[in-house]
C-alpha cells in the first residue's frame with residue numbers, strides 16, 4: 001500500500017489546475033450506457049474511481065476507446081451483460097449509478113448493493129423506490145438489487161424524502177428513456193447533477209429544471225452519441241484553497257469555476273483569506289495571516305458541502321479561536337478528528353458537531369487515511385505541521401485527487417509517495 005510522506009514546509013505559494021470533477025465524471029460515464037452511439041467525454045480525471053468504472057463498464061461489454069488529452073469514447077450499444085458484481089461495487093459506491101441506465105435501456109439489471117462505508121450507512125432505498133414508482137419490479141436478494149421492467153419504464157412524479165445526489169442522478173438517467181413525463185421533486189441541485197443533465201441533453205434527452213429542486217424529464221425512445229467535457233472539480237479546487245489558508249500562503253487554482261463554490265469561498269473569506277476570482281480561476285491569499293476559526297454547517301447544495309467539511313476542520317485546527325463544525329449529511333464523517341488530534345489538534349466531538357479550538361502548531365505523526373476527504377484533511381494539515389507526517393492507506397486519496405503529490409509540489413510542499 002502506497003504512503004505519502006509530508007514535511008511541513010511553510011506557506012504554500014503558487015498555481016495549480018483543477019482536474020475534471022470525479023462526482024460529475026462518474027455519472028456521465030454511466031450515462032453512456034443509455035446511448036446508441038459513441039459518447040466522447042473530455043476532461044476526464046485520471047483517478048482510481050474512473051478506472052474502477054471503466055472496469056465495470058468493460059465487464060458489461062463496453063470497450064473504451066482512449067483519445068487525446070484525457071478523452072474517452074464509450075458506446076452503450078455494446079452492452080452484453082447487465083451485471084455489476086460485488087467485487088467492483090464494493091470498491092466504489094457510485095457503481096449504483098449503472099442501475100437506472102441499464103434498466104431504462106435494456107429492461108433489466110443486477111447490481112450489487114453497495115453497503116455502507118467509513119462515513120455512514122448510505123442506504124439506496126430512494127433509488128429503488130423511485131425506480132419502482134416508474135414501473136420496475138425490484139427484488140433484493142443475495143446482496144444484489146435485481147430489477148426488471150416489462151417494456152419501457154413509465155414516467156412518474158417522484159418526491160425525494162431526503163435530497164440525494166446519486167439518487168437524483170440515477171432517476172434522471174432512467175427517466176430519459178421512460179414513456180411519458182417524469183418529475184423529480186426535492187431533487188439535488190448539485191452542479192454535478194447539472195453537468196450530467198447537460199450531457200444527457202447532448203445525447204438527445206429532454207430535460208428542464210436541472211439546477212433547481214424540480215427536474216422534469218420527457219422520455220424519448222432513444223439517445224445518441226455526443227461530445228461532453230466534464231466540469232472542473234469544485235472539491236479538489238476547494239481543497240487547494242484551504243491548503244493556502246492552513247499554511248498562511250497563496251494558491252491560485254486555474255481551469256476551475258468560482259460560481260459553484262460560493263459557500264466555500266465565503267467561509268474562506270470569513271477565515272481571513274483575500275479571495276479573488278476570474279473567468280476560470282480562483283485565488284486565495286492569506287498574506288501571511290493566521291486563519292480565524294469559522295463555524296460550518298454542511299447541507300445540500302448550494303449550502304456548504306459535506307465533501308469540504310474535513311478540510312475545514314483541518315483549517316480550524318490551526319486557526320485563531322474556536323469553530324463549531326456541524327455535519328448534517330453523513331452520521332460518521334469525523335474519522336479525521338482522531339488522527340488530527342494525534343497531530344496535536346484540539347478537537348472535541350459532541351454528536352454531529354466537532355468543536356475545534358485552534359492551536360499554534362501541529363506536529364507531524366504517522367496517521368491513517370480512513371476515507372477520501374479525511375485523507376485530504378490529513379495531507380493539508382501535514383503541509384504546515386512541524387516535522388514529518390506519514391499518511392498511510394492513501395488509496396482513499398487516489399480515488400478522488402489526481403496527481404496529488406505533483407500538484408502540492410508545484411505549490412512548494414515537501415511531499416513524496418513511498419510505494420508500499
Ligand SMILES: CC(=O)N[C@H]1[C@@H](OP(=O)(O)OP(=O)(O)OC[C@H]2O[C@@H](n3ccc(=O)[nH]c3=O)[C@H](O)[C@@H]2O)O[C@H](CO)[C@@H](O)[C@@H]1O
Nearest residue numbers: 023094122123124125126127162163164165166167307329
Ligand atoms: C459519487 C458522488 O456524487 N458522491 C457524492 C454524493 O454521494 P451520495 O449520492 O451517495 O450521497 P446522497 O446525496 O445520496 O446522501 C445524502 C443523504 O441521503 C441519505 N440517503 C441517500 C440515498 C437513499 O436512497 N437514502 C438515503 O437515506 C444518505 O444516507 C445521506 O444521509 O453526494 C454526497 C452528498 O453531497 C457527497 O458527499 C458524495 O461525494
Ligand SMILES: C=C(OP(=O)(O)O)C(=O)O
Nearest residue numbers: 023093094307372373400
Ligand atoms: C464521499 C465521496 O465520494 P463517494 O460518494 O464516491 O464515496 C466524496 O467524493 O467525498
